[in-house]
Amino acid sequence: MASRLRFKVVDDAFKKRPVEVSVPKERPSDYFGKYVFDRKKMFKYLPAKVYAKMCDVIDNGAHFDLAIADAVAEGMKRWAMELGVTHYTHWFQPLTEGTAEKHDGFVEHDQKGGMVEEFEGKLLVQQEPDASSFPNGGIRSTFEARGYTAWDPTSPVFVIGDTLMIPTVFISYTGEALDYKVPLKKSLNAVDKAATAVCQYFYPDVKKVVSNLGWEQEYFLVDESLFSARPDLVMTGRTLMGHDSAKNQQMDDHYFGSIPERVENFMRDIEIQALELGIPCKTRHNEVAPNQFELAPIFEEMNLAIDHNMLMMSIMKRVARKHGFRCLLHEKPFKGINGSGKHNNWSLSTDTGILLHSPGKTPLDNLRFVTFIVETLKAVYDHNGLLKAAIISATNAHRLGANEAPPAIISSFLGRTVSDLLDHVEQMDETENLKVKGKSMLNLDIPSIPHLLIDNTDRNRTSPFAFTGNRFEFRAIGSQANCASAMLALNSAVAEALINFKERVDKQIAEGVEKEAAIIKILKEDIRYTKPVRFDGNGYSDEWKAEAARRGLDCETSCPLMIDTYLDERTVRMFETTNVMTRTELEARNEIKWETYTKKIQIEARIFGDLCMNHIIPVVTKYQSVLIDNVHKLKEIFPAEQAAKISANNLNIIEQISEHESFIVENVAKLIDTRREANRIESEREKAIAYHDLVAPFLESIRYHVDKLEQIVDDELWPLPKYRELLFII
Numbered sequence: 001m002a003s004r005l006r007f008k009v010v011d012d013a014f015k016k017r018p019v020e021v022s023v024p025k026e027r028p029s030d031y032f033g034k035y036v037f038d039r040k041k042m043f044k045y046l047p048a049k050v051y052a053k054m055c056d057v058i059d060n061g062a063h064f065d066l067a068i069a070d071a072v073a074e075g076m077k078r079w080a081m082e083l084g085v086t087h088y089t090h091w092f093q094p095l096t097e098g099t100a101e102k103h104d105g106f107v108e109h110d111q112k113g114g115m116v117e118e119f120e121g122k123l124l125v126q127q128e129p130d131a132s133s134f135p136n137g138g139i140r141s142t143f144e145a146r147g148y149t150a151w152d153p154t155s156p157v158f159v160i161g162d163t164l165m166i167p168t169v170f171i172s173y174t175g176e177a178l179d180y181k182v183p184l185k186k187s188l189n190a191v192d193k194a195a196t197a198v199c200q201y202f203y204p205d206v207k208k209v210v211s212n213l214g215w216e217q218e219y220f221l222v223d224e225s226l227f228s229a230r231p232d233l234v235m236t237g238r239t240l241m242g243h244d245s246a247k248n249q250q251m252d253d254h255y256f257g258s259i260p261e262r263v264e265n266f267m268r269d270i271e272i273q274a275l276e277l278g279i280p281c282k283t284r285h286n287e288v289a290p291n292q293f294e295l296a297p298i299f300e301e302m303n304l305a306i307d308h309n310m311l312m313m314s315i316m317k318r319v320a321r322k323h324g325f326r327c328l329l330h331e332k333p334f335k336g337i338n339g340s341g342k343h344n345n346w347s348l349s350t351d352t353g354i355l356l357h358s359p360g361k362t363p364l365d366n367l368r369f370v371t372f373i374v375e376t377l378k379a380v381y382d383h384n385g386l387l388k389a390a391i392i393s394a395t396n397a398h399r400l401g402a403n404e405a406p407p408a409i410i411s412s413f414l415g416r417t418v419s420d421l422l423d424h425v426e427q428m429d430e431t432e433n434l435k436v437k438g439k440s441m442l443n444l445d446i447p448s449i450p451h452l453l454i455d456n457t458d459r460n461r462t463s464p465f466a467f468t469g470n471r472f473e474f475r476a477i478g479s480q481a482n483c484a485s486a487m488l489a490l491n492s493a494v495a496e497a498l499i500n501f502k503e504r505v506d507k508q509i510a511e512g513v514e515k516e517a518a519i520i521k522i523l524k525e526d527i528r529y530t531k532p533v534r535f536d537g538n539g540y541s542d543e544w545k546a547e548a549a550r551r552g553l554d555c556e557t558s559c560p561l562m563i564d565t566y567l568d569e570r571t572v573r574m575f576e577t578t579n580v581m582t583r584t585e586l587e588a589r590n591e592i593k594w595e596t597y598t599k600k601i602q603i604e605a606r607i608f609g610d611l612c613m614n615h616i617i618p619v620v621t622k623y624q625s626v627l628i629d630n631v632h633k634l635k636e637i638f639p640a641e642q643a644a645k646i647s648a649n650n651l652n653i654i655e656q657i658s659e660h661e662s663f664i665v666e667n668v669a670k671l672i673d674t675r676r677e678a679n680r681i682e683s684e685r686e687k688a689i690a691y692h693d694l695v696a697p698f699l700e701s702i703r704y705h706v707d708k709l710e711q712i713v714d715d716e717l718w719p720l721p722k723y724r725e726l727l728f729i730i
């Protein structure tokens with residue numbers, strides 16, 4: 001019987017007991033960073049001079065001097081070998097969703113017939129993986145397949161199992177970025193330079209501005225036995241069919257509810273492993289949907305935070321299996337309930353504090369606060385289409401615009417207090433002077449805001465880009481995405497806004513306007529200019545869609561077309577002037593994005609067709625035959641009129657099944673034809689558009705009929721674990 005597997009896996013799932021987790025006897029503060037070659041270990045394992053040079057590289061962005069590479073590698077090797085490490089790998093972030101690594105042993109011939117453990121500086125600093133095996137968008141010409149990975153000394157090396165992991169960038173032979181880290185680091189540089197220059201208006205001593213990121217990672221857990229009985233989950237990460245269960249999230253009883261023991265053990269396990277790897281885990285809780293959870297560490301410097309997020313996602317997937325779970329990082333594994341995102345809390349800070357923080361100590365502090373808020377808004381306004389393109393993907397597209405996650409329009413929510421403050425500055429008279437000690441001073445009548453007050457402003461959960469106290473929270477990022485995609489776009493856009501702001505202020509100053517007056521004058525212009533991107537209402541409403549279009553915000557909903565924004569003149573100019581990406585790199589990346597989109601839908605369409613024809617239709621036909629048989633038999637034992645009456649219900653079901661069945665069979669055939677036709681299109685962009693416009697809609701229209709059949713067909717026969725099983729058995 002088709003359902004035998006389903007009942008067996010349900011039974012299996014029920015029997016699972018929570019796995020014991022060995023909790024270290026020490027406190028988290030004792031084992032935090034145990035497997036990281038951090039400063040403490042550098043100090044211990046490196047010669048003093050080398051240690052000092054490394055600190056200069058990490059803290060001040062000094063150039064890494066190759067002369068110290070051997071000493072650094074030797075120190076790392078000694079430390080790692082004490083932990084039982086035998087291998088090392090360059091660990092990088094190609095333009096796929098995950099990370100890549102290739103392990104090599106420390107062993108070398110000792111020239112006396114034996115082996116010796118060796119790790120030379122040049123192996124630490126650079127390697128040459130074959131770039132043709134990773135997405136490169138045509139940058140790599142076939143005769144020159146080489147790519148380089150180069151060590152990123154600002155992200156510390158760490159140990160997983162028996163391997164020393166070395167965070168690296170990945171570039172082509174001709175120098176173009178083939179990863180997320182290179183442009184991310186360039187964007188961090190750009191925003192550092194631009195923000196430092198603006199900061200110096202207020203605090204002349206500031207030398208460096210750092211970007212921070214605090215990510216909140218949402219995910220689902222599904223029992224491993226149930227998961228493996230769903231080919232769609234296994235192959236695509238989401239359920240391509242499945243009717244709503246009677247109960248899902250309507251009772252709001254999961255969010256912040258008590259965490260089931262089996263899940264809590266999993267959480268404890270990943271937290272211990274994360275803390276040992278220096279990831280400062282802090283928060284964990286149930287999320288809105290059943291079997292959905294969230295994890296958030298304390299924010300960190302952005303480059304490190306992103307490495308940590310990539311690492312965390314792989315830890316979660318690995319550890320989940322140990323606990324008999326599968327961790328789903330897909331943005332929308334289940335239809336009809338909330339999907340998963342990854343809120344990115346973004347801020348800028350100097351060594352003296354966070355620039356989006358309003359301490360209200362001096363009027364100048366408040367002017368600085370307003371400046372950074374307004375120029376961030378300007379970045380978001382000028383590049384709202386790009387920010388959307390930076391977070392969109394075939395998988396995240398299921399979330400955006402649906403009634404739960406941020407809408408497919410990027411706007412910003414500031415809250416009452418900050419909005420009032422901007423309105424106030426807009427009305428200020430920058431020519432009004434105060435007399436202080438006989439000197440004429442500008443009247444910096446900017447109200448200060450106690451920090452608590454901002455923190456307590458109502459939070460607009462529908463806003464994709466909300467100010468939340470001392471940071472902006474970009475909420476549209478997909479749960480399985482590399483945060484770098486969104487963060488490098490945001491950093492670069494903010495850098496551009498700040499550069500432009502400074503040019504205009506300096507021009508005023510050169511014309512004899514006082515510094516503060518010049519700043520206020522330009523801010524007033526920008527407050528007026530950015531009004532269209534400020535929106536405090538309900539981002540899910542239809543009125544907002546119409547209003548946003550009137551305001552000129554990007555309202556595109558097709559994923560392949562959103563990606564076009566990367567090649568807008570305005571975007572290319574922004575990335576080129578901030579020195580983050582070249583046109584060639586942008587073009588190559590777009591090819592990859594379109595190709596990835598197509599492949600995702602292609603795989604879904606294949607699995608879906610297979611499930612329909614090999615899993616659903618045979619079972620449905622079998623059930624229909626049982627009913628037909630029953631109708632015949634009733635005729636044998638009852639008079640015709642009575643038999644007809646008794647069979648009415650079954651006849652009705654037989655007919656319904658036929659209708660759904662013929663729709664499915666006909667449309668799966670059409671789906672296959674459409675896909676074949678789309679595959680013949682040469683251009684990646686046009687192909688992606690065809691997959692979006694013509695292929696993907698079949699998945700939805702056919703699914704409707706499969707889900708109807710799920711409700712009609714005998715539960716005992718249904719071959720796939722149902723939502724009520726996937727989402728509630730834990």
Ligand code: ADP
Nearest residue numbers: 212213214215296297298299345346347470471
């Ligand atoms: P929420 O209420 O949105 O869940 P949390 O207090 O859990 O907020 O914080 C979410 C994330 O924001 C955490 O990673 C936290 O460390 C981070 N965060 C807090 N302040 C800042 C900041 N100034 N810049 C960047 N991230 C921050």
Ligand code: MG
Nearest residue numbers: 216343345473
């Ligand atoms: Mg949050």
